[in-house]
Amino acid sequence: MTARQQVMGFLTGKWIPPVLATLAELGVADELVDKPLTVDELAERVGAQPRALYRLLRAAASVGVFDEEVDGRFALTETAALLRSDVPGSLRAAAMMFGLEPFWTPYAQLTHSVRTGEPAFDQVYGQSIYQRLGEHPDEARTFAAAAAAFHGRAMVPIARSHDFSAYGVVVDVGGGSGSLLAEVLRTDPGIRGVLFELPEVLPEASALLAREGLADRVELVAGDFFEEVPPGDAYLIKSCLHNFADEQVVEILRVLARTGAPVLIVETMIPPGNGPHYGKFDDIEMLAIAGGADRTEAEWADLARSAGLAPQQVVPCDERFSLLPCERI
Helix, strand or coil, rough: HHHHHHHHHHHHHHHHHHHHHHHHHHHHHHHCCCCCECHHHHHHHHCCCCCHHHHHHHHHHHHHCCCCCCCCCECCCCCCHCCCCCCCCCHHHHHHHHHHHHHHHHHHHHHHHHHHHCCCHHHHHHCCCCHHHHCCHHHHHHHHHHHHHHHHHHHHHHCCCCCCCHEEEEECCCCCCCCEEEEHHHHHHCEEEEECCCCCCHHHHHHHHHCCCCCHHHEEEEECCCCCCCCEEEEEEEEEEEHHHHHHHHCCCCCCCCCCCEEEEEECCCCCCCCCHHHHHHHHHHHHHHHHCCCHHHHHHHHHCCEEECCCEECCCCCCCCEEEEEEC
16 A cells, blocks of 8 residues: 555545444444345335435445445445444444534534644534533433443453452442443442442433342442542542543542542553554544543553552553552552
8 A cells, every 4th residue: 555545545534434323323234134135125214315325335335334245235244233233342322423513523623622722622612522412412322322332341351450359339430320330349249339420320320230230239429520529448430531631630639539548540541652542543532522631651640649649550451441540648
């Protein structure tokens, strides 16, 4: 591949996410579970114009998502199966999120973020992404489902990367639906948990913990981690801090440090060198959308020290996440 072909590939890659997002939203993959179908059959089932649907499917098949067979019918591929709604590890919600206008439009103003250090999202919409999601529950549900899809397979290795048995009560700060806390509790039947979240998130967490048979071991507490956190023997905080700028991260960590208990930071940590890594582009998403940042191990350790915490040895959990244990100085 020439340098020109490589750059052209990067540039034209922008066409792929909206195609996959639309096919995911229409539920095309779900319709192909039993057998391949013609475009006319698919169009009738998903409510699309046949010629327009064909154009999207042909484009998706050209990159290995769906397969156009010699008789003109379309079939699932291993890649396309991840757009089904009913499979473990489904990325359907993630594909749909990348097609949502609030996660697309701010990139047209990325230069604003680079010049000012401020999220382009706020420039475009006049409010933060968190305010937007609070006002648009359908988008918030898609976002939450996408986050669960992105992070779901990391929960087990994260829970197994640290010895939680020394703690009677583990507080999961900003713990979302409770999937990580559930895995931690499964590592030791003697541990109890506290899920600390915004009040609108707790019903989803309550439902998940009930399904997992763990509701009687978890206390659900609503609150704001910029102000205070409930008592516990250790504080686990995953994929929350990267949403915020440095000064806000220090503010949150100071609240946790005041408890005197260990603080366990789980985040993507950008490695040195020029190699590819998820965090290097997730960091751009933080810049453009959320106003936060993905950071290196050294940068996370510096922020912990600024908050009055003593960072310990970083523990890699999987290819994306690492755990940074911190003690009160």
